Amino acid sequence: MVSLGSIAIGVSVFEFLAVLKVVLTVIKNGAYNFYGSLSVDYLGAVIIMILVLVSAMASAYSVGYLKIEMEKKIIGFSRARQYFILLHLFILAMFFAIMTTNPMLMWIAIEATTLSTAFLISFYNKPSAIEAAWKYLIINSIGLLLGFFGILLFLYPFASGGFQGLVSWQALSAGAAAFDPFITKIAFIFIIVGFGTKVGFVPMHTWLPEAHSKAPAPISSLLSGVLLNVAFLAVLRFKGVTDLAIGQAFSRNLFIFFGLLSIVVEGFFIFIQKNYKRMLAYSSIEHMGVAALGFGFGGAGAFAGLMHLIYHSLAKSALFLSAGNILLKYSSTKMENVKGMIKVLPLTGILFFISFLTLAGVPPFGIFITEFSILSAGVSAHPLPVIIALLAFVLVFAGILKHVVMMEFGEAREEIPKGEAGTLMVAPIIILVAFLITFSFYMPEAARILLHNATLNY
Amino acid sequence: MHTLTPQSLFFFETIIYASVIFMFLSKKNFTAIFLYSIQSLVIAIALFYSSFKIHSWSLMGIAILVLLVKAVVAPYFFFWLVKKHRTQFSASTFLNGPTTLIVLALLTAFSYSSFWQSLTVLAPQSGGALPLALAVVFISIFLVVDRRGVLSQMIGILSLENAIVSFTYITGLEASAGPQLGILFDISVWIGIAIVFASMIYRHFGSLDTSEMKFLKEE
Numbered sequence: 105m106v107s108l109g110s111i112a113i114g115v116s117v118f119e120f121l122a123v124l125k126v127v128l129t130v131i132k133n134g135a136y137n138f139y140g141s142l143s144v145d146y147l148g149a150v151i152i153m154i155l156v157l158v159s160a161m162a163s164a165y166s167v168g169y170l171k172i173e174m175e176k177k178i179i180g181f182s183r184a185r186q187y188f189i190l191l192h193l194f195i196l197a198m199f200f201a202i203m204t205t206n207p208m209l210m211w212i213a214i215e216a217t218t219l220s221t222a223f224l225i226s227f228y229n230k231p232s233a234i235e236a237a238w239k240y241l242i243i244n245s246i247g248l249l250l251g252f253f254g255i256l257l258f259l260y261p262f263a264s265g266g267f268q269g270l271v272s273w274q275a276l277s278a279g280a281a282a283f284d285p286f287i288t289k290i291a292f293i294f295i296i297v298g299f300g301t302k303v304g305f306v307p308m309h310t311w312l313p314e315a316h317s318k319a320p321a322p323i324s325s326l327l328s329g330v331l332l333n334v335a336f337l338a339v340l341r342f343k344g345v346t347d348l349a350i351g352q353a354f355s356r357n358l359f360i361f362f363g364l365l366s367i368v369v370e371g372f373f374i375f376i377q378k379n380y381k382r383m384l385a386y387s388s389i390e391h392m393g394v395a396a397l398g399f400g401f402g403g404a405g406a407f408a409g410l411m412h413l414i415y416h417s418l419a420k421s422a423l424f425l426s427a428g429n430i431l432l433k434y435s436s437t438k439m440e441n442v443k444g445m446i447k448v449l450p451l452t453g454i455l456f457f458i459s460f461l462t463l464a465g466v467p468p469f470g471i472f473i474t475e476f477s478i479l480s481a482g483v484s485a486h487p488l489p490v491i492i493a494l495l496a497f498v499l500v501f502a503g504i505l506k507h508v509v510m511m512e513f514g515e516a517r518e519e520i521p522k523g524e525a526g527t528l529m530v531a532p533i534i535i536l537v538a539f540l541i542t543f544s545f546y547m548p549e550a551a552r553i554l555l556h557n558a559t560l561n562y
Numbered sequence: 563m564h565t566l567t568p569q570s571l572f573f574f575e576t577i578i579y580a581s582v583i584f585m586f587l588s589k590k591n592f593t594a595i596f597l598y599s600i601q602s603l604v605i606a607i608a609l610f611y612s613s614f615k616i617h618s619w620s621l622m623g624i625a626i627l628v629l630l631v632k633a634v635v636a637p638y639f640f641f642w643l644v645k646k647h648r649t650q651f652s653a654s655t656f657l658n659g660p661t662t663l664i665v666l667a668l669l670t671a672f673s674y675s676s677f678w679q680s681l682t683v684l685a686p687q688s689g690g691a692l693p694l695a696l697a698v699v700f701i702s703i704f705l706v707v708d709r710r711g712v713l714s715q716m717i718g719i720l721s722l723e724n725a726i727v728s729f730t731y732i733t734g735l736e737a738s739a740g741p742q743l744g745i746l747f748d749i750s751v752w753i754g755i756a757i758v759f760a761s762m763i764y765r766h767f768g769s770l771d772t773s774e775m776k777f778l779k780e781e
Binding site: 252 | 752
């Protein structure tokens with residue numbers, strides 16, 4: 105297990121350094137190209153940076169997490185080995201989805217993430233996990249096939265013109281002005297419904313709470329903190345093409361519709377939740393809705409929407425990793441069974457509390473700023489959606505505060521031993537929360553340039 | 563890219579449409595698997611015909627792979643699954659027979675509605691085949707939603723993929739060999755994973771009926 109863990113952590117460090125080089129190249133030159141077949145632009149650089157940071161932390165955390173599970177005889181060594189293979193296949197597929205220059209290959213890569221994560225979700229081989237994985241597989245397969253249909257409609261002008269090769273994003277954008285408006289609208293609807301299933305937009309979200317809550321904690325952090333962003337990136341890329349073809353109004357209205365629906369519906373579910381992992385999963389849907397709302401409002405709202413994705417990824421990943429510590433300690437995912445976390449798991453408890461406050465939109469953390477900015481961006485042109493979103497935020501805040509206070513304070517059961525599980529179970533969470541707090545108060549100029557350029561067209 | 567006449571296209575699409583309708587009417591898993599292999603065979607034949615007409619080796623290669631993967635290997639593994647778990651009869655549906663037929667009729671009517679008429683610009687010479695292909699897309703999704711059986715859901719998804727391929731064939735939207743191979747590889751992996759999951763489901767729930775899966779409740 106030690107050598108397996110060392111390989112996993114070593115690979116993650118290498119990935120982090122490589123991606124850092126790529127991102128610095130993008131900031132300096134505007135794009136990173138690898139022999140024309142792989143490319144990273146400003147938007148891709150933001151998503152890939154989130155991917156590598158969260159995946160590095162999840163990999164490191166997995167070493168300690170699986171070690172404890174092996175000691176408790178929940179899994180054996182061969183399962184742990186399968187886990188790391190599937191984990192890195194999953195990460196590889198996400199890298200490819202972000203970096204590919206071709207929409208069809210992006211679709212294949214995102215489908216590959218579904219296939220690799222299906223086994224990770226059913227990792228514990230329990231009936232509930234298998235049920236969650238099956239639902240995930242079926243619903244996402246339908247969604248991605250509808251997305252594939254949308255891609256084919258976008259590629260129609262090229263195929264009908266006799267073009268035989270792989271159509272790149274650049275070529276798609278260059279030819280967008282000549283697209284048939286009705287077909288473009290239908291194509292984008294299929295894209296947002298199809299890839300939106302993967303993002304978790306309501307009403308295509310029904311697979312997400314089960315899948316994210318049944319998976320091992322580090323996988324949940326990757327599913328919520330990264331994979332949703334990769335799927336969101338796919339929708340954004342096609343939004344860019346659609347905007348060039350028929351103007352921004354159509355796609356923005358769709359983003360506002362799905363965003364608002366996701367925020368409102370999930371606000372209720374968060375409030376009534378009894379299972380903390382499911383609550384985190386519902387929260388992911390809600391926050392993807394907030395980001396969608398930001399891109400729907402456009403301009404400063406889009407900038408805030410992208411910032412929101414960053415903050416959400418950092419906070420949610422930290423929360424799911426903390427949830428792993430809580431599950432190992434309390435052996436339950438029910439909130440009523442988790443009391444006195446601040447005494448039993450002091451460090452995890454504090455990190456959990458900070459991350460939850462961030463997620464609830466408490467000032468002065470980043471998510472408060474982004475939610476405020478998004479609502480400000482939309483208030484003049486879309487006052488009603490802004491009011492509805494604001495009310496939903498209040499509901500989410502009340503629900504999250506209620507649940508977190510219940511879990512953090514009170515008297516823990518005496519038989520639960522106090523203390524953290526180990527450095528590898530806490531250090532990744534500390535690093536994620538440190539990034540979260542730092543970025544809430546300080547944004548390096550290079551990062552600001554990156555984010556500004558990434559949302560210029562939205 | 564296709565070279566079939568409008569009548570041939572309509573006939574080709576009618577077979578695919580009929581196969582998915584009969585999937586709803588069939589009570590046996592064997593029948594549903596057979597109908598899926600018929601669907602895949604029809605698509606493979608259409609691709610073979612086009613490859614001969616335009617002298618394309620890459621398209622012929624794709625046609626061979628479609629025939630092997632979708633018309634031979636996948637049905638073979640589905641038959642194996644049915645025999646292994648003795649699930650000759652497909653699980654029940656959520657809607658009863660008459661209601662199902664009404665929904666099928668409504669979905670077909672919807673695909674022929676004026677809303678989708680503008681899509682005919684993609685294939686003006688296709689006759690009535692294009693709306694029929696769209697109907698197969700909607701009906702395949704309904705097959706996944708309405709059926710309780712794991713195998714029926716798998717066949718529904720593969721039928722949806724066939725429907726999309728037939729739509730692209732009618733509109734001449736087949737992409738080049740590279741993405742086609744990628745998609746075929748993707749479907750092959752999907753079939754393998756779905757079969758593994760089906761076995762896991764049977765092992766844990768004693769049935770391939772999804773209504774037996776009741777462990778995910780709000781806690």
